[in-house]
Amino acid sequence: MQLYSRVFGRSIAVVLFTSVLLSACGEKKSGEHGQRSLDFARLDAFPSTYAINQSRPVLIQGATLLTGTGAQVEKADLLLEDGKITQIGKVLKAPKGVLIIDGEGKWVTPGIIDVHSHLGDYPVPSIESSQDGNEMTSPNTAQVWAEHSVWTQDPQFPLALAGGVTTLQVLPGSANLFGGRSVTLKNVPGRSVQDMKFPGAPYGLKMACGENPKRVYGGKGTSPATRMGNVAGYRSAWIEASHYKKKWEDYVENGGEEPKRDLGLETLAGVLNGDILVHNHCYRGEEMAVMLDIADEFDFHISTFHHAVEAYKVADLLAEHNVCAAMWADWWGFKHEAFDMTEANIAIVDQARACAMIHSDSGVGVQHLNQEVAKAMAAGQRAGFDIQPKDAVAWMTLNPARALGIDGQTGSLEMGKMADVVVWSGNPFSVYTQVEQVFIDGELMYDHADAKRQPRSDFELGILNAEGERL
Amino acid sequence: MNKLVVFYILALGLCFGSAQAETILIKGAKVHTLSDKGSLDTADILIADGRIVQVGSSLDASAERVINASGKVVTPGIIAPISELGLVEISAASTTNDHSVTGESIGSAFNPLPAYNPKSTLIPFNRAGGVTSAVVFPSISPWDGGAVEAQRVFAGRSFAIKLNSEFDSVEARDVAQKAYLGEAGAQLAGGSRASAYAKVESALREALEYRENRSAIRRGEWRQLDYNLADLEALQPVVDGKASLVVTANRASDILAALALAKVFDVKLVLLGAAEGWMVADQLAEAQVPVVIDAINNLPISFSSLGARLDNAALLTKAGVKVAISGPDYAATHNLYLSRQSAGNAVAHGLPYEAALKSISSNVADIFSLDGGTLETGAVADIVIWSGDPLEVTSYPEQVLIAGVPQSLVTRSTRLRDRYSKPSKGHKFGYRH
Numbered sequence: 001m002q003l004y005s006r007v008f009g010r011s012i013a014v015v016l017f018t019s020v021l022l023s024a025c026g027e028k029k030s031g032e033h034g035q036r037s038l039d040f041a042r043l044d045a046f047p048s049t050y051a052i053n054q055s056r057p058v059l060i061q062g063a064t065l066l067t068g069t070g071a072q073v074e075k076a077d078l079l080l081e082d083g084k085i086t087q088i089g090k091v092l093k094a095p096k097g098v099l100i101i102d103g104e105g106k107w108v109t110p111g112i113i114d115v116h117s118h119l120g121d122y123p124v125p126s127i128e129s130s131q132d133g134n135e136m137t138s139p140n141t142a143q144v145w146a147e148h149s150v151w152t153q154d155p156q157f158p159l160a161l162a163g164g165v166t167t168l169q170v171l172p173g174s175a176n177l178f179g180g181r182s183v184t185l186k187n188v189p190g191r192s193v194q195d196m197k198f199p200g201a202p203y204g205l206k207m208a209c210g211e212n213p214k215r216v217y218g219g220k221g222t223s224p225a226t227r228m229g230n231v232a233g234y235r236s237a238w239i240e241a242s243h244y245k246k247k248w249e250d251y252v253e254n255g256g257e258e259p260k261r262d263l264g265l266e267t268l269a270g271v272l273n274g275d276i277l278v279h280n281h282c283y284r285g286e287e288m289a290v291m292l293d294i295a296d297e298f299d300f301h302i303s304t305f306h307h308a309v310e311a312y313k314v315a316d317l318l319a320e321h322n323v324c325a326a327m328w329a330d331w332w333g334f335k336h337e338a339f340d341m342t343e344a345n346i347a348i349v350d351q352a353r354a355c356a357m358i359h360s361d362s363g364v365g366v367q368h369l370n371q372e373v374a375k376a377m378a379a380g381q382r383a384g385f386d387i388q389p390k391d392a393v394a395w396m397t398l399n400p401a402r403a404l405g406i407d408g409q410t411g412s413l414e415m416g417k418m419a420d421v422v423v424w425s426g427n428p429f430s431v432y433t434q435v436e437q438v439f440i441d442g443e444l445m446y447d448h449a450d451a452k453r454q455p456r457s458d459f460e461l462g463i464l465n466a467e468g469e470r471l
Numbered sequence: 472m473n474k475l476v477v478f479y480i481l482a483l484g485l486c487f488g489s490a491q492a493e494t495i496l497i498k499g500a501k502v503h504t505l506s507d508k509g510s511l512d513t514a515d516i517l518i519a520d521g522r523i524v525q526v527g528s529s530l531d532a533s534a535e536r537v538i539n540a541s542g543k544v545v546t547p548g549i550i551a552p553i554s555e556l557g558l559v560e561i562s563a564a565s566t567t568n569d570h571s572v573t574g575e576s577i578g579s580a581f582n583p584l585p586a587y588n589p590k591s592t593l594i595p596f597n598r599a600g601g602v603t604s605a606v607v608f609p610s611i612s613p614w615d616g617g618a619v620e621a622q623r624v625f626a627g628r629s630f631a632i633k634l635n636s637e638f639d640s641v642e643a644r645d646v647a648q649k650a651y652l653g654e655a656g657a658q659l660a661g662g663s664r665a666s667a668y669a670k671v672e673s674a675l676r677e678a679l680e681y682r683e684n685r686s687a688i689r690r691g692e693w694r695q696l697d698y699n700l701a702d703l704e705a706l707q708p709v710v711d712g713k714a715s716l717v718v719t720a721n722r723a724s725d726i727l728a729a730l731a732l733a734k735v736f737d738v739k740l741v742l743l744g745a746a747e748g749w750m751v752a753d754q755l756a757e758a759q760v761p762v763v764i765d766a767i768n769n770l771p772i773s774f775s776s777l778g779a780r781l782d783n784a785a786l787l788t789k790a791g792v793k794v795a796i797s798g799p800d801y802a803a804t805h806n807l808y809l810s811r812q813s814a815g816n817a818v819a820h821g822l823p824y825e826a827a828l829k830s831i832s833s834n835v836a837d838i839f840s841l842d843g844g845t846l847e848t849g850a851v852a853d854i855v856i857w858s859g860d861p862l863e864v865t866s867y868p869e870q871v872l873i874a875g876v877p878q879s880l881v882t883r884s885t886r887l888r889d890r891y892s893k894p895s896k897g898h899k900f901g902y903r904h
Contacts, residue, residue: 052898127564158901189901191894445898455901461886465636466595467879469904 036252040245040270041203046147048197050186054442057081057095060423063103068110068397068412072390078108080419083441088413099444101437107428109393110412111166111420111440113400114366115279115326116306116359119157120150120170120185120193124363134173135180139217139224139233142205143263144180146172150193153457155470156363161187161446161455163367164422164435167198169404171206171306174281175216177224177233179206181267182279184404188440189455202405204303205271207234209282209291210337231290238298241268277303277405283337285313292321304403306359309338312345315352324355324403328365329375346373346395347380347387357399369396374429389429493535494519495875500540500856502526503825505547505833506847510825516545518852521875526846536877538870540856546828547844548603548853548871550835551807552763552795553717553743556594556605556632557587559804570609574623577674579648580701581627583609589632589640592883593805598634599880600808601861601868603853604642606631606839608649608717611659624659624670625650628705629717631841633853635873645708646839647715647741652732653725654775656718668728671718674698675736678706715739715839717763722775723750730758741838746776749783752790761793761838765800766813766822766830784814784830785821794822795838796830815862827862851875 058080065073065088077092078085094100121133132149135141150170160168165187172179182204183197190196209230218225224233244265251259270276278295282288282305295302304324305311309332311318311325318325327349332341342348349356358373360366377392394412401411410418419442426433438446447453460470495518502514504526515530516523560567569586572578587607597605609627626649631642651659656667677696681703687693688700696703708714716733720726721744730751733740742748745762748755755762766784771777787794796814798807814827822830829844836844842851852875859866871878890903 049896051896125564125567127561127566129561129563189898191900195896195898452902452904455898456904457901458887458890461890461904462595462881462883463592464590466592466881466883466886 036255038248038252038273040266040273041275042266043200046194048199049192049194050188050197050199052083052188052441052443054080054083054419057098058101058439058442058444059092059094059098060101060103060108063106063108063423065413066107066109066390066393066428067414068394069414070390070394072388078413078421080421080439080442083419085413085415085417085419088415101423103423105426106436107424107426108413109422109424109428110397111410111422111438112164112369112396113404113411114160114165114168114360114369115304115357115400115403116361117168117170117366118173118361119160119168119363119366120152120154121146121172123151123154124156134175136175136216139176139213140178140237140264141176141180142178142237142267144172145183146170146181147183147193147197150183152190152193152196153459155457155459157187158455158457159363160366161438162435164370164438165366166420166438166440167406167410168366169204169279171204171279174206174208174212176208177213177230178237178268179208181276182206184406186440188445189457198406203270203276204279204404205267205276207278207280209280209287210284211335212281227287231294234294235297237268238294241265241272242298245269245272271300272298274301279304279306281306283307283309283335285310288314289317292317292323303405307361309345310340312342312348315349315354318349319352319354324357324399325349326357326359326400326403329358329372343375343379344383346376347383347385350380350387350395351385355399355402357395357403359400370428370433371431377429389427392429494532495536495538495872496530496532496534497538497540497545497854497856500543500545502846503544503546503828504846505825505829506845508847516846516854518872518875521852523846523848523850523852525848538856543869544857544859544861545846546855546857546861547832547846548855548873549601549808549810549831550841550844551597551602551605551798551810552835552838553797554605554607554807555610555804556597556607556807557589557591558583558607558609560591560593562803571611572609576699576702577625577670578611578623578627578702579625579674579705580699581609583607583627584630584641584644587630587632587641589636589638594634594636595879596805596882596884597807598871598878599868599882599885601811601855601857601871602634602808603855603871603873604631604633604841604843605807606646608647610649611651622670624656624667625674625702631839633873635876635878643841645714647717648706648709649717652718652729653720653722653744654773664725668732672732674702674706675710675738678703678710682707682710709738710736712737712739715741717741717743719743721746723747723778725775726751727754730754730760733760734758746783747778748792749780749786750778752787752792755787756791761795761834762787763795763797766796766817767799781816782820784817788822788826793834793838794830795835811862812864815864818862
């Protein structure tokens with residue numbers, strides 16, 4: 001499995017490049033706002049207010065660790081301090097005030113990361129007034145941000161937590177060529193979406209190939225009505241975005257009148273700049289190949305193809321272009337473009353040395369991603385590949401972290417990383433295994449055995465019985 | 472029944488209603504009996520087996536539970552004369568609404584009872600506001616656009632509930648039939664009030680024809696009828712005088728038309744709305760037709776309520792009309808308990824205090840032949856102990872008994888209040904259950 005991140009590398013390059021630019025034009029400041037910069041991503045517009053201060057150190061003793069980096073370590077200890085994984089080893093010394101978790105017979109994995117979720121934007125109960133995930137008003141709605149639809153009290157969040165999910169990307173829906181911006185959240189109770197925002201995580205741009213945009217807009221008698229209409233729509237938008245980016249670069253370089261901001265183009269320019277990651281709903285091999293050509297034409301990078309049912313057909317291409325694929329274990333047949341399914345999809349992509357991962361796109365699936373990975377692993381084994389739990393676990397941890405550009409902070413059990421950790425009652429790839437504890441940044445956020453450590457959203461209070469919780 | 476089963480049933484609250492057998496003594500309250508005994512400045516109430524055994528002073532009883540209500544005010548529970556409780560959860564979420572249907576018939580056969588959900592969050596909320604019983608009606612909104620069949624002037628059958636959230640909380644069935652006359656009826660019946668009137672009239676006439684010739688009609692040896700048999704069957708309790716016919720009408724002339732209709736068919740008429748009822752109060756009193764009004768509405772919101780005024784309840788009551796006050800239209804079913812605020816406003820505009828209390832309790836029980844509404848020997852122990860004057864908006868129920876069983880006053884609203892009483896940064900709120 002390839003664990004380096006070109007995406008992450010690119011963002012660093014961009015930061016360096018930008019700072020060079022800034023220092024270069026430091027003497028040509030314009031206006032009273034100081035330095036001009038290319039801030040297309042606008043990370044600070046709705047800043048993360050996420051914070052967890054770990055209340056006490058945690059020592060998990062004698063468990064089987066699946067590190068996410070390709071190792072399975074038996075009878076190991078794991079120490080979580082100040083929100084970080086500080087030690088992994090045998091018979092670690094317990095610090096003062098430590099919470100000790102007896103890991104005998106238990107398995108420990110990194111927190112699960114779902115790269116494709118609509119929690120909060122398509123909350124439950126699913127009533128007409130809560131359908132906030134799909135701005136189906138124009139083929140290009142790059143200007144909308146999924147975070148502005150998130151209902152933080154969606155009871156699906158705590159259910160996903162009980163399934164071991166510590167981080168998830170909430171995407172806008174797939175009716176449009178450009179659906180809008182995604183947001184990456186830590187799966188914690190939040191009064192505002194900003195309380196959940198993963199600090200510093202790059203934004204994503206949701207794009208969609210294939211049947212959805214052409215059906216939605218073709219059905220209205222407007223373009224796109226065909227796959228070729230889709231592609232024309234992408235390309236003309238990127239042409240516009242390239243001009244927009246150039247206009248701002250000229251301004252940063254040479255000063256003059258500040259160009260007018262455009263929310264949609266800002267997001268696309270952020271992609272061209274390397275600051276915003278493309279998450280592309282794309283089922284078919286042919287279409288993925290076309291999208292890669294479009295990315296080459298306009299010099300941007302596609303982070304991940306989502307719902308990539310035919311990723312196995314182009315796995316070598318994905319590896320060559322350093323593009324990830326997010327897949328289901330076994331969903332198929334609900335659309336023509338989901339017809340050519342193989343359960344070995346994830347395994348084949350993985351074995352072709354491309355970055356493969358599971359994703360849910362489902363409020364139920366997100367609670368059982370370990371089982372989804374287990375099915376995909378078993379299918380890979382039956383296809384003749386040597387894939388073990390130590391390998392497959394990365395499909396739900398490190399690889400989605402990589403797709404989201406946060407693999408430097410989370411996704412594996414490595415010293416110095418965020419202490420996002422799941423303790424399982426046994427092998428996580430058994431249907432009978434349950435999540436026992438979930439730690440996020442070292443804090444015990446879910447405990448199967450303690451109802452007080454199971455968050456309840458506002459919605460769940462008094463809903464079936466005024467004095468109780470939902471269930 | 473083994474212990475485990477008992478445990479689960481208790482956990483689910485299924486035994487809540489039947490578990491009571493305790494005797495309760497409420498001591499030292501100001502008691503509004505709403506009966507011939509009037510209001511008592513200091514009295515005790517003894518309750519056993521869900522009913523009031525005695526109301527008097529210095530009752531000496533070895534009650535299992537004694538409630539010191541000194542300084543408090545005690546009344547019968549509020550009874551809501553018109554509601555959609557258990558049929559609606561979020562008004563603008565169509566899947567949570569079961570009170571309204573479209574269809575081919577005139578609608579009288581529609582029975583929403585199977586849709587009733589005693590676990591609706593609206594029930595604890597209104598219970599905590601002092602409502603202990605409610606009549607539940609279907610409805611039709613004539614302003615919903617094309618969804619409504621022009622023929623449909625009857626909303627359907629109603630039932631009455633206790634607000635104890637129990638699965639067996641339905642208190643009475645086929646309490647009334649609801650129909651639309653006046654402006655709403657015109658909207659539904661093709662554009663004219665007269666058409667709505669004619670529809671109700673012909674439906675009642677056919678219901679009588681059906682009653683007299685049931686077997687021949689059933690055998691198919693009768694003329695073709697305009698209305699289907701289910702609708703005519705549903706109107707039998709109305710033409711038999713067992714169920715009320717509740718009709719909407721606000722304009723005075725519409726009310727008079729309704730009175731004329733009721734006289735012809737000798738049905739138990741109840742007028743709903745009656746914004747201009749005060750203009751025809753004497754006719755209403757003479758016909759002994761009660762009204763259900765929104766006593767706080769004084770807006771000329773349509774041309775059929777140009778005469779809406781705050782002393783409507785006072786004027787009607789003075790003329791001898793039996794008045795029931797509903798929750799305000801603007802708050803609809805979610806805040807039925809605000810009928811007490813409306814009643815308070817009616818007092819401020821001339822309605823005698825006890826008459827106002829009756830208008831939200833005993834009058835409603837009388838109109839729909841329900842248990843409750845008075846505090847006297849033998850009456851069902853649906854009782855509210857108030858922090859102060861129940862018609863005052865700053866007062867609130869401290870305890871609510873339904874059939875002698877103390878009720879929880881916890882609601883989603885109080886749960887949220889408690890969770891956020893001290894808002895703070897961070898994630899802890901999610902763990903405050």
